[in-house]
Amino acid sequence: MNIHSDRILILDFGSQYTQLIARRVRELGVYCELHPWDMADEAVRAFAPKGVILSGSPESVLEAGSPRAPQAVWDLQVPVLGICYGMQTMAAQFGGKVSPGKVKEFGYAEIRARGHSQLLRDIEDRVNDEGHGLLDVWMSHGDHVSEIPAGFKLIASTKDVPIAGMADESRGYYALQFHPEVTHTTQGARIYSRFLHEICSCGNAWSAGNIISDAIERVRAQVGNRKVLLGLSGGVDSSVVAALLHKAIGEQLVCVFVDHGLLRHQEGDQVMKIFAEHLGVKVIRVNAEDRFLSELKGVSDPEAKRKIIGRLFVEVFDEEAHKLEGIDFLAQGTIYPDVIESAGAKTGKAHVIKSHHNVGGLPERMKMQLVEPLRELFKDEVRAIGVELGLPREMVYRHPFPGPGLGVRILGEVTKAAADTLRLADHIFIEELRRSGWYDQTSQAFAVFLPVKSVGVTGDGRRYEPVIALRAVQTIDFMTAHWAHLPYELLDVCSRRIVNEIPGVSRVVYDISGKPPATIEWE
Numbered sequence: 001m002n003i004h005s006d007r008i009l010i011l012d013f014g015s016q017y018t019q020l021i022a023r024r025v026r027e028l029g030v031y032c033e034l035h036p037w038d039m040a041d042e043a044v045r046a047f048a049p050k051g052v053i054l055s056g057s058p059e060s061v062l063e064a065g066s067p068r069a070p071q072a073v074w075d076l077q078v079p080v081l082g083i084c085y086g087m088q089t090m091a092a093q094f095g096g097k098v099s100p101g102k103v104k105e106f107g108y109a110e111i112r113a114r115g116h117s118q119l120l121r122d123i124e125d126r127v128n129d130e131g132h133g134l135l136d137v138w139m140s141h142g143d144h145v146s147e148i149p150a151g152f153k154l155i156a157s158t159k160d161v162p163i164a165g166m167a168d169e170s171r172g173y174y175a176l177q178f179h180p181e182v183t184h185t186t187q188g189a190r191i192y193s194r195f196l197h198e199i200c201s202c203g204n205a206w207s208a209g210n211i212i213s214d215a216i217e218r219v220r221a222q223v224g225n226r227k228v229l230l231g232l233s234g235g236v237d238s239s240v241v242a243a244l245l246h247k248a249i250g251e252q253l254v255c256v257f258v259d260h261g262l263l264r265h266q267e268g269d270q271v272m273k274i275f276a277e278h279l280g281v282k283v284i285r286v287n288a289e290d291r292f293l294s295e296l297k298g299v300s301d302p303e304a305k306r307k308i309i310g311r312l313f314v315e316v317f318d319e320e321a322h323k324l325e326g327i328d329f330l331a332q333g334t335i336y337p338d339v340i341e342s343a344g345a346k347t348g349k350a351h352v353i354k355s356h357h358n359v360g361g362l363p364e365r366m367k368m369q370l371v372e373p374l375r376e377l378f379k380d381e382v383r384a385i386g387v388e389l390g391l392p393r394e395m396v397y398r399h400p401f402p403g404p405g406l407g408v409r410i411l412g413e414v415t416k417a418a419a420d421t422l423r424l425a426d427h428i429f430i431e432e433l434r435r436s437g438w439y440d441q442t443s444q445a446f447a448v449f450l451p452v453k454s455v456g457v458t459g460d461g462r463r464y465e466p467v468i469a470l471r472a473v474q475t476i477d478f479m480t481a482h483w484a485h486l487p488y489e490l491l492d493v494c495s496r497r498i499v500n501e502i503p504g505v506s507r508v509v510y511d512i513s514g515k516p517p518a519t520i521e522w523e
C-alpha cells in the first residue's frame with residue numbers, strides 16, 4: 001500500500017488557518033502537503049493531487065496584483081475546494097464578481113445549505129421549517145462573492161451574505177465562505193470528509209500504524225546495513241525518532257545524548273533510564289557541562305549564547321561520530337512545521353527573531369547524510385506514532401524543551417549557580433502544574449532566572465537575591481500563543497514553595513505576555 005498516493009494539495013494564500021486545514025485532512029486519513037499559492041505549474045502537475053484546497057488569506061482579491069490560483073490547478077481536472085479567499089479567487093478567476101462587504105462577518109454565523117450539493121447534502125446541525133439544513137459555522141471575512149460565475153450554483157447562504165457557498169458540480173469545484181477547519185464549525189470534519197473521501201475518492205490510509213510501517217521501510221532502504229547517529233534530547237521529536245529507528249534498524253542506531261549542564265532537574269538520568277534501560281536503545285551520554293559552561297563564561301548576548309551552544313552541539317556529535325567510526329548518517333527530529341517555517345525563512349521576507357540551535361547546517365567534514373523520518377509530520381502525528389511505538393505517555397505528551405535548554409532561560413551570563421537555582425524553581429513549578437492537572441492544559445511552562453536582585457524578608461532576616469519568573473502558555477503551533485490564565489491559588493503555592501525552598505530567590509513573578517508581542521522563551 002502506498003500511503004502517499006491519495007494526496008491533497010493545499011495552496012496557502014496566507015490564512016492563519018492553513019495549517020489547521022492540513023491537520024484536518026491528515027486526521028481524516030489523507031496525506032496532504034502545504035505549498036505557497038504561487039507554486040509553479042510544473043510542480044503542481046508533478047505533485048499529482050487527487051484534489052486541491054485553496055486556503056483563506058488576509059489579502060483582498062479586489063486589490064490589483066493580489067494572488068490567484070495557478071492555471072495548472074484548473075487543468076488538472078480534479079476537484080477543488082476554495083475556502084474564504086479561496087472561494088473569492090475562484091469566483092474572480094471564473095468570471096464572477098467579488099465586492100467589499102459593508103459589514104465584516106467575524107465569528108459565529110448560521111448558514112442555510114441550498115441546492116442539494118454533494119458537499120453539504122444531509123450535513124446539518126438543525127433543519128428549518130422548510131426542511132433546509134442549518135449549520136453553525138465560523139466566518140472571518142470582509143469581501144464576499146456578489147455574482148456567481150457561469151456554470152456555478154448557489155449552495156449556501158447566511159442572513160448577511162446571500163452567496164456563502166457555490167459549486168460547479170460537473171467539475172467538482174466547491175467553494176465556501178466559512179472555515180470548516182475550525183472547531184467552531186461543528187460539522188467541519190464531515191464537510192472535509194465528504195470532499196476528501198466522496199468527491200475526491202481518497203482512501204484513509206494515512207494512519208499512525210501505516211505511517212510507521214512506511215517510515216520503517218524507507219529508512220531501511222536508505223540506510224541498508226550502515227550506522228546512524230541520532231542526537232537524542234529526550235524531547236518528543238528525537239525520542240520518537242529513536243524509537244522508530246530502533247525498530248527499523250536495531251543495533252545500527254547509536255544515540256548521543258549531550259548533557260550540557262543546562263537540562264532540567266534529573267533529566268539526564270531519566271533519559272538514560274527510559275532509553276537505555278527500558279527500551280534497550282544504545283545511548284552514549286556525553287557529560288559536557290564544564291565545556292559548555294566554560295565556553296559560555298562571560299557571554300550575555302542571547303544570540304551569541306545560542307551560536308556557542310549550537311556550535312558545541314555539532315562539535316560533540318562530530319567527535320562522537322569520529323570515535324565510533326563508520327557512521328554515515330545523522331538522524332534528526334525535524335518535523336513538518338520546521339520545514340514549512342524554514343521555507344518561509346528562505347524567501348527572505350521573514351526577520352530572524354532568534355536562531356534555533358539545530359538550524360544552520362552541519363560542518364563540511366561531517367559528510368553524513370541526513371535521516372529525517374518525521375519530516376512530513378505535524379506534532380500531533382508525531383505524538384500519535386510515539387504512543388503507537390510504545391513510548392511512555394509522559395514522554396510523548398511532555399512540553400517541548402529548547403535545545404539550548406536553560407541557557408536561554410538564564411538571562412544574561414550563564415553560571416552553574418544560576419542553573420542550579422533555576423532547575424529547582426522549574427521543578428517546583430512543573431510539579432505543581434502536574435499536581436493540579438494544569439500541565440496538560442498548557443502547551444509549555446517553565447521558570448526563567450532573572451539576574452536582577454530584589455530585597456525580601458524571610459523570617460526576620462533580609463534577603464537580597466535574584467528573581468524567578470514563571471511562564472505558561474497555550475498554543476497550537478507555537479507561532480502565536482496566549483499566556484495561560486492559571487488559577488491564583490496555584491500561582492500562590494508555586495511562589496511560596498519557590499521562595500521557601502530555594503535560598504537564592506527573593507521573589508517570584510508571573511509573565512502575562514502573549515506571543516506576539518513577546519516570544520515564548522525570554523531569549
Ligand SMILES: Nc1ncnc2c1ncn2[C@@H]1O[C@H](COP(=O)(O)OP(=O)(O)OP(=O)(O)O)[C@@H](O)[C@H]1O
Nearest residue numbers: 231232233235236237238257258333358400401403
Ligand atoms: N541535549 C541534547 N542532546 C542531543 N541532541 C539534542 C539535545 N538537545 C537537542 N538535541 C537535538 O536537536 C534536535 C532539535 O531539538 P528540539 O528541542 O527541537 O526537538 P526535541 O528535543 O526532539 O523535541 P521537543 O521539541 O519536544 O523538545 C533534537 O531532535 C535533537 O536531535
Ligand SMILES: O=c1[nH]c(=O)c2[nH+]cn([C@@H]3O[C@H](COP(=O)(O)O)[C@@H](O)[C@H]3O)c2[nH]1
Nearest residue numbers: 355356357400401402403404478519520521
Ligand atoms: O529546539 C529548539 N531550539 C531552539 O534554539 C529554540 N528556541 C526556541 N525554541 C522553542 O520554540 C518554540 C517557540 O519559541 P519562541 O517563541 O521563543 O521563538 C518554543 O517551544 C521554544 O521553547 C527552541 N527549540
Ligand SMILES: NC(=O)CC[C@H](N)C(=O)O
Nearest residue numbers: 056057084085141142143
Ligand atoms: N479569511 C479570509 O480568507 C478573508 C478573505 C479576504 N481577506 C476577506 O476579508 O474577505
Ligand SMILES: [Mg+2]
Nearest residue numbers: 235401402403
Ligand atoms: Mg527539545
